[in-house]
Amino acid sequence: MQPSPLPLPGPFTRHRYALLFFALLATIAVGPLLEALDFGRVFMEVLLTASLVAAVAPIGVLQKRRVMFAVLGLALALRWYASQSESASGSAVAALLWCGVAVVAAYGAIRYSLSSVRIDAEHLCAALSAYLLVGVCWGVIYVAVVRLQPNAMLFAGAPLAHGLGMGDAIYFSFVTLATLGYGDLTPATPVMRGLAVFEAIIGQLYLAIMVARLVGLQTALQSR
Numbered sequence: 001m002q003p004s005p006l007p008l009p010g011p012f013t014r015h016r017y018a019l020l021f022f023a024l025l026a027t028i029a030v031g032p033l034l035e036a037l038d039f040g041r042v043f044m045e046v047l048l049t050a051s052l053v054a055a056v057a058p059i060g061v062l063q064k065r066r067v068m069f070a071v072l073g074l075a076l077a078l079r080w081y082a083s084q085s086e087s088a089s090g091s092a093v094a095a096l097l098w099c100g101v102a103v104v105a106a107y108g109a110i111r112y113s114l115s116s117v118r119i120d121a122e123h124l125c126a127a128l129s130a131y132l133l134v135g136v137c138w139g140v141i142y143v144a145v146v147r148l149q150p151n152a153m154l155f156a157g158a159p160l161a162h163g164l165g166m167g168d169a170i171y172f173s174f175v176t177l178a179t180l181g182y183g184d185l186t187p188a189t190p191v192m193r194g195l196a197v198f199e200a201i202i203g204q205l206y207l208a209i210m211v212a213r214l215v216g217l218q219t220a221l222q223s224r
Contacts, residue, residue, distance in 0.1 A: 016058040017109060017126040023047075023054040024132040028174065032167030044166045048136070049076060052098065055105035055133060058112070072101050088147040095144035102137040106130040113210075119217055127210055134206070135177045138199045139170035145192055152192040155185055177203035 027047040034043050052072055059065040078094035081087065106129075113127035145152050146164040153164055153172075172185045176196050187193040 015122065016054075017112065017122050017129055020051070020054040020058065020105075020109070020129045021125040021132070023051045024129060024136060027051045027136060028132065028170060032171060035165055035167035041166070045079070048098075048140075048166070051136065052101060052105070055102060055109075055129070059105070059108055068101055068104060071097055075101065082147075088144075091147045092144045095140045098140050099137040102133050102140075106133040106137075109133070110210075114213060114217070116217075119214055124214075127214065131177075131203075131206055131210075134199070134202060135174045136170060138177070138195065139166065139173040141195060142169040142173060142192070145195065149189055149191070152187065152189040153185060154188045157186075173199065176200050179204065 027044075027050075031044040031047045035041060037043075053069075056065060056068045056072060059068060075094050075097035078090050078097065082090035082094055109126040109130040113123045113130070116123060142153070143164050143166055146160065146169075150163065151159055153160055168185065175182055175185075176199050179200050187196045
């Protein structure tokens, strides 16, 4: 027997995906700019945590939401441990857990965006949030890969002198997701190239399929 969805508090019920969308926008736009400051890395981690909390909050089933928050807490603890001990393996495991939660949240956002024939702002925010979650998730993976393989990414053809920061990783992720290909940051190993190609394919397929689906739903509604 499936557990019944648990209603969320008022603001989350009405605007849960709008809050997620703007939390992700803040992470993408503001975080990389502040990372250049002394407290920037800490602030970036706070934004990432807030984004993932906002991504898990819309899950309506209480038991599932508790599991996701528990996994998120474990991922954050591992990220903190990896940053203090400079453990590349710990960073990789934390990235996998973090992205696992993000994938579940993105799947829920996509399901919600397609759950109704009538498309409103909340459904659009859900669809856009899933797209942004993919970009942020891949940025976390890129940072973990570079910690495992410092030569996996090049800047202007040269190895990264101080590793790959989260701001640069998110920048490279969305450049790849949108297939802009500026060429300043380039993948240099088969693993990194495979991840970049996979992300570019997902980005193009998502936009093509999701836009077509939403337009089809809106057209069907208008024809009625």
